[in-house]
Amino acid sequence: EAQVTQNPRYLITVTGKKLTVTCSQNMNHEYMSWYRQDPGLGLRQIYYSMNVEVTDKGDVPEGYKVSRKEKRNFPLILESPSPNQTSLYFCASSLRVTGELFFGEGSRLTVL
Amino acid sequence: QQQVKQSPQSLIVQKGGISIINCAYENTAFDYFPWYQQFPGKGPALLIAIRPDVSEKKEGRFTISFNKSAKQFSLHIMDSQPGDSATYFCAARDFFGNEKLTFGTGTRLTIIP
DSSP states (O other), X not given: OOOEEEEOSEEEEOTTOOEEEEEEESSOOSEEEEEEEETTTEEEEEEEEEETTEEEEOSOOTTOEEOOSSSSBXXXXXXXXXXXXXXXXXXXXXXXXXXXXXXXXXXXXXXX | OOSEEEEXXXXXXXXXXXXXXXXXXXXXXXXXXXXXXXXXXXXXXXXEEEOTTOSXXXXXXXXXXXXXXXXXXXXXXXXXXXXXXXXXXXXEEETTTTTEEEXXXXXXXXXXX
16 A cells, blocks of 8 residues: 555654654655644645755754655654644655655654 | 645535635746645645646536636535535645645635534
C-alpha cells in the first residue's frame, strides 16, 4: 500500500529536550516536505526536499532541521523544542511531475 | 504574507444543499490549484485540482470554478452529504518557486441533516 508513515503520532515533551519525528514514504517520490498545521493558520511549510541531499527552507523553518540521506526518509529534528512548536505536523511527498502531495497521518506534538 | 486567501473559515450547510468555498491568490506564477480534504485525525488528501488553462473542472459532485482574470477559484459541492463534513484546504503551486504548494487557511464544513 502506497503511504507516508510518520512516527511518533503523539508526543509530549519538555522544553529543550531534542526530538526527531521520522517520515518514510514507499512511493519512490523525489519531493518531500514538512508542514505544521495550526488553528486559523492552515498548513505552513517548514522545510522541503527536491531530492536526496537537497533540502531548503519553507515559510517557517526557525527551530527545525531536516536531512535527506535516503530517498524514502525525511526526518524532522527539533534540537531544542519550545512551547511555540506545539502543533500538528505533517510529512508529505510527491512526484515532481504530478504535484499531488500525499500526506502522512500527522504527528501531534506538545512541548511543555 | 498570505498568498492564498480562503473563505469562509467555517460553513454549515443542510444536507442536499450546495457548499461553496472561495479562494483568492496574488501570485500570477501559480500554475496548479488543488483542493485537499481532511477528516479529523487524518492527513489532507487530494480531492480535485485544476490548471489555469481551463475555467471549470467537475468530478462527481465536486466542481472547481476558476477565474484567471480575477485570480479566484472556488470549490462547489453539490447535493452535500453528512460524509462531506471535513476541513477543506485550497492550495496553489508556484512551479518556478521550487514547486511549493501554498495552502489557504482552511474551511471547516459541517453538513447537517
